[in-house]
Amino acid sequence: MPSPRFLSKTRAALLIGAAACPLLLALLLSGCQGDEPQPRRYREIALKSKNGPVQADAPIRLSWTLPDGWVDQPEGDPLRQAGFWAPDPSLAHTGERDPLAVDVSLVQLAGDAGGLDANVVRWLGQVKIPASYAEQVIAAASPVRVATGQRGIVVDFTDILSGDLTESKSIVGAIIQGEGYTVFVKAMGDRERLVKIKPQLLEFCAKLNIAEKTP
Template sequence: MQKFVPLFFCLALWGCKPAPKIVSYEVNSEATNRAQSAVPAKENAKMQANAAMEAEAATFGQPKWPETPAGWVVGAPNAMRKGSWIIHGEAEAKAEMAVTVFPGDVGGMAANVNRWRGQLGLPPADESTILASAQNVQVGTVQAKSFRLESADGKRYTVAVIAPSASASWFFKLSGDSQVVKAQTDTFLKFLTHSQLP
């Protein structure tokens, strides 16, 4: 009988230890889900918007371009653009000519010009001032409006053309270092004159 005493004594001591506490926590799953999904949802919406614009732009067809002007280099393909060219000047100065198309008037002429003004660090202008600055140009057989904008420091320059189509607006923008853009403006406008929209 004595040989079972130590075992009984050990079991007694173990049984006297306090039972481990079980701690539970409440997690607000709704708040957690919102926090986890907020950024991905925003990014997903942006991706869907870009995909929709790309699909819409693809429905308008491809313009017919004249011979590429001397010194212009065709840019890398871009789903949002119908055309892109890079023009290099002296001392690493350069400009880019980009062609895009969107359904409707994309907010109107004044909104688009003010967006370009913002890209050059210029304050917004009122609609009457913008309309007064417009010049008539041709994109093939389509009458269009051109705008010339220069940054306050004179280092950057933009010549932008808006050409309305049946259900879309075509945008042609030559922008970059002032010296290159100014030197290429006549070539740019002549290029558009000999282009043909779909």
């Protein structure tokens, strides 16, 4: 028969052991990982837009002619109608790869897409130029007319230094607003390369066809 002293010691040890269990458990849990990854399974309802997909609402059809050397990008951003790489024009026929090829995107949206000012501010933000330049950029914008007659403007940020001096990218872009739609042609890339491809970008815009669908 164990002595009462032994029993009391055992009970105390057991109780202290029980109190320490959470610590040991936590330490074990933090150190252990299962061998087989176990997946989470769940159901979710995708984001719903009241207006539906904006691109589908645009009452137009776009067609274009690529300048020399430009190549199609693989399908990527679903908002884009199309994307292209625009390399240095001097490399167009040499077959050399241009690591600084400019990313050109073609986007069509329904309505005014938030308005001219908001979109210029958004583009400025993408290359870290303060929004306060928007007014100056719009005032200095040059007009553009596409092959089907619609008019727009071309904004050029290449002569504005970014607020972040490590940012070497800039934007040249055209915004063409029509009845119930807006078309964006945006070239974004290295500032010097943009200056080189700007004539091609203007040529691309001038040859752009915006066929308005009849209701």
